[in-house]
Amino acid sequence: MLDSTHAIDTAAPLLEIHRASVMRGEQLILDQFSLRLATGQHTAILGANGSGKSTLIRLIARQLYPLARGDGTPVIRVFGRERWSVSQLRSLIGIVSPALQLDYTSDAPLEVFDAVVSGFFAARGLGLDHQITPPMRERAHAALAQMDASPLIGREMASLSTGEARRVLIARALVHRPRALLLDEPCAGLDPASRRRFLESLRQLARQGTTLLLVTHHVEEILPEIEHVLLLREGRLLQEGRKTEVLTDAALSAAFGMRMQVGRRGDYYSAEVL
Numbered sequence: 070m071l072d073s074t075h076a077i078d079t080a081a082p083l084l085e086i087h088r089a090s091v092m093r094g095e096q097l098i099l100d101q102f103s104l105r106l107a108t109g110q111h112t113a114i115l116g117a118n119g120s121g122k123s124t125l126i127r128l129i130a131r132q133l134y135p136l137a138r139g140d141g142t143p144v145i146r147v148f149g150r151e152r153w154s155v156s157q158l159r160s161l162i163g164i165v166s167p168a169l170q171l172d173y174t175s176d177a178p179l180e181v182f183d184a185v186v187s188g189f190f191a192a193r194g195l196g197l198d199h200q201i202t203p204p205m206r207e208r209a210h211a212a213l214a215q216m217d218a219s220p221l222i223g224r225e226m227a228s229l230s231t232g233e234a235r236r237v238l239i240a241r242a243l244v245h246r247p248r249a250l251l252l253d254e255p256c257a258g259l260d261p262a263s264r265r266r267f268l269e270s271l272r273q274l275a276r277q278g279t280t281l282l283l284v285t286h287h288v289e290e291i292l293p294e295i296e297h298v299l300l301l302r303e304g305r306l307l308q309e310g311r312k313t314e315v316l317t318d319a320a321l322s323a324a325f326g327m328r329m330q331v332g333r334r335g336d337y338y339s340a341e342v343l
C-alpha cells in the first residue's frame with residue numbers, strides 16, 4: 070500500500086537491519102546485527118556500556134555506514150526502501166540522542182520555538198532563507214503542547230534543565246509527525262519523579278500511534294507499551310523476543326556480565342544486581 074505523503078510502502082516493515090557489521094578503526098563494533106521493526110511494534114534495545122547501542126543509532130541515523138556485503142543486498146531498509154534523503158528519513162524516523170541534546174544546549178543562542186520549528190529545515194536554528202509557513206508554526210506549537218513544553222517558548226535552549234531540553238527536542242522531532250521515534254537514553258539525567266512523568270508522556274505518544282524504539286541501559290525505563298525487547302552484548306544480538314521471555318534473571322545476567330534479578334513494579338520492570 071502506498072502512502073501519498075511520503076510515497077512509502079506502508080505494508081513493508083518500518084525498519085529492517087539485516088546482518089549489519091560496523092568497524093571503527095580496526096575493531097568490529099557491530100557484528101551481523103539484525104533487527105526488524107514493524108509499524109506499531111514498540112521496542113527496547115537494552116545493553117551494557119560499550120555493547121554497541123550508540124553505534125547502532127549512528128548506523129540508523131546514517132552517521133556511520135555498515136560494511137558492504139558481498140552479494141550487494143541492502144543492510145538497512147526503511148519501509149522496504151534502501152535509499153532515502155536525510156530529510157525524508159527524519160520525517161519517518163525522528164531521533165533524539167544525548168549528542169543532539171549537547172549540540173542544542175550549547176552556548177550558541179537558540180530560542181525554544183525556533184529550535185522546534187527549524188526541525189522542518191533540518192537546521193539547528195532559523196536562517197534568513199527559512200520561510201516559516203502558518204501550518205509549520207501551527208504544527209510546531211502542537212508538537213510543543215504534545216510534550217507539555219509550550220510554557221518554555223521564549224526561553225533559551227541553553228537555560229533549560231535536562232528534562233525540559235529533552236521535551237523540546239522530542240517536540241522538534243515530532244513536527245514531521247514521524248512514524249517512529251528513536252530515543253537514545255531518554256531518561257539520562259532525570260530525577261526519579263521527572264523520569265516517571267517523562268515516561269508517562271512517552272506512553273501517550275506510543276498510544277497516539279508513534280512507534281517507539283528505546284535504547285537504554287535501564288530495565289526500569291521499558292514502557293508497559295513496549296512488548297518487544299532486544300539484548301545486545303559486545304556488538305551482537307544476545308537475545309530477542311517478547312518482554313516476558315527476554316527480561317529474565319539469566320538473560321540480563323548474561324547481558325550485563327553480573328548476577329541480576331528481575332522484578333516487576335506494577336506495569337514496569339526493575340532489575341537489581343545481586
Ligand SMILES: Nc1ncnc2c1ncn2[C@@H]1O[C@H](COP(=O)(O)OP(=O)(O)OP(=O)(O)O)[C@@H](O)[C@H]1O
Nearest residue numbers: 093094096098116117118119120121122123124125
Ligand atoms: N570511534 C571509535 N573508534 C574505536 N572504537 C570505538 C569508537 N566508537 C566506539 N567504539 C567502541 O565501540 C564499542 C561500542 O561503543 P558504543 O558507544 O556503541 O556502545 P554503547 O552501548 O552505546 O555504550 P554506552 O552505553 O557506554 O554509551 C565500545 O567498545 C567502544 O569503545
